Amino acid sequence: MTELTVEADPAELGFDPGRLARIDHRLGRYVDEGLLPGWLAVVTRHGRIAHVARRGYRDVEAGLPVADDTRWRIFSMTKPVTSVAAMMLFERGEFALTDSIHHWLPEYADMRVFVKGSSTQPVTVPATEPIRVWHLLTHTAGLTYGFHYAHPVDALYREAGFDSSVPPGKDLAACSELWADLPLVFEPGTEWNYSVASDVLGRLVEVVSGQPLDEFFAEYILGPLGMTGTGFHVDPADHDRLAALYVPEPGTRRAVRNDAFGDAIRQRPDCLQGGAGLASTAADYHRFTQFLLRRGELDGARLLSPRTVGLMTRNHLPGDADLERFGRPLFAEMPFDGHGFGLGFSVLRDPVKARTLSSAGEFAWGGAASTAFWVDPAEQLTVLLFTQLLPSSTHPLREQLRQLVYQALL
Template structure:
């Protein structure tokens, strides 16, 4: 399945010549060796205005990016897991204020880092339980070991939680291990990007009585026709999977990273609701259209319109932006003028971020530089796929916004 342009861009208020700037601009990244290849899809009012590919999905094999190329979407898994959780919320399975220890008792007595070092850390009891909304908004105090910006990150790495979880653990076991590590701050008092959505995925399992992969397939991916999205790529489709690259620290050129990339070819022991999925442009396009249409696509309704609107409002305490919480670690977003909803970053003011967008636009990205956004004001969605780690290497996302919005003339 592919996503081909299905209308004249002029009819949707785009200048075709300006849309062509997208291809020229990102084409230079490939021509200069900084990206292997990429795929872009831009839509408005549910119709595809621009859909292009460029470069190679596997440089060493010399095979091009094609419309059905499979990409590791890493943290673009998070919005899908968040939708899964909110589908259960709509069924009355939990309240957003519920402590997660009601279903995950290992989180009943979590502790919070107070002072010290990774060799001798002092902790205090949490005065507030981790609640479901804390997981959805990354205000739980959980972190990522690979961030390498705090003592708690170092404790995660020492326990085997770096870019993944300790070998041999399933999601239940990995989550139980996370509960033994200290939080970065008291729940609800800060914002930090971390394993919150992985824990949320485990909560989905307990509440639904299904493994996370089965729930997603039965309730989201199958109904939406997202047949190329899953936690690994089977043998018949392995040739469609793009190779993974990292930026050379000296030259910036893309160098192959099979050590990390090969994981997508095998069924994982731990199903990561925070970063485990692979997908295609066509599949994720359907997911963004579901969101743009208020939770319904082609007669399939997963969420009520009011729920989608609620998820994509800023839920940060006091209505602040991410910068006001001074997060210490890595994030898939700029911080100024950006709030956070239930699974999505939300634009509260496009001016401080210095990137054109609409108030209320929501989005996220993945570690290998993939990205998407949904703009309900202009009825625009945009998707960008490539496979370069980390996503902070180049300002691809900001540049894509510049190019897309400057092509809107009507």
């Protein structure tokens, strides 16, 4: 399915249609003011689409409007797909969540932890705790990202070629070995830090399954869920459906095109990044959110048990802490206050602390080009936002969309 249409009277699903229209008006102003190229939002309750809103262009320069079959780079919204893949292998009994990953990825057998110094003269000590599978799923492994620019180890990642991308010509196996050669920012399990953990998890999926990550995704997730427009690259036949990537112009914040970074998705990458590599359509990712809301099943295809999805969407931070208390105050795709982290998703612990109208138990994530999704089991609600503006911190799109969705829910 590529077409997204309203499937029920919003009032039957508990929404005020006039209030839902505020989504179109408020987010539409970003396009009118030149701050976004275009966007698409989908609101679904009880498995039926209540509202679809579209505005603007997938390619401003070519005059091509946003369409239901537009291919969007979803960047870190790849992470939940990789987490589902890993938990499918967990359900087969291939590993325990507490297993050390060095049993399959021997490069991680003797990790060291940065304790002081600089990127040019780091002082490290042997790690006392191995990296375990659940550390990768929860971003508590001690790994990092080069683009954080907050720690000497971040600089070491950049020196190794990992800033906003990966070194040319390196596949996932080679990248994993390079990450293992770098020190950890902290002892595994002691803090939360947004990182390449999902990419390492993707490599674990490859080794355990004996398949490249794209093949595993296609056979066991994308195919069964009917996500035919999702993959690690966009085929030439679909290049006209690919949204262009934009960045804010310094000073004005108007959206300007960035083909230098955006064109990478047009060909199969050397490194299949389980943390950031997929392009998808709104209809495809809508099916993925419905599979999650239905606790592991969609249209007769069961990928995970309900108990497994339940475990994935609970807060796994020690002491039921939130990210503000347990995480490093760096960039992530969701707020820290009132949010914990599960096995691949942020998890809302306390709506009051988070200053949000959402329900406790909501799980969510987003992507670097300002895409986002959330699933609210309490309200049987899913919401999707697609656009292509990098970075996602440019505008408060996600917070505003939450306000607009929940104020319409009666």
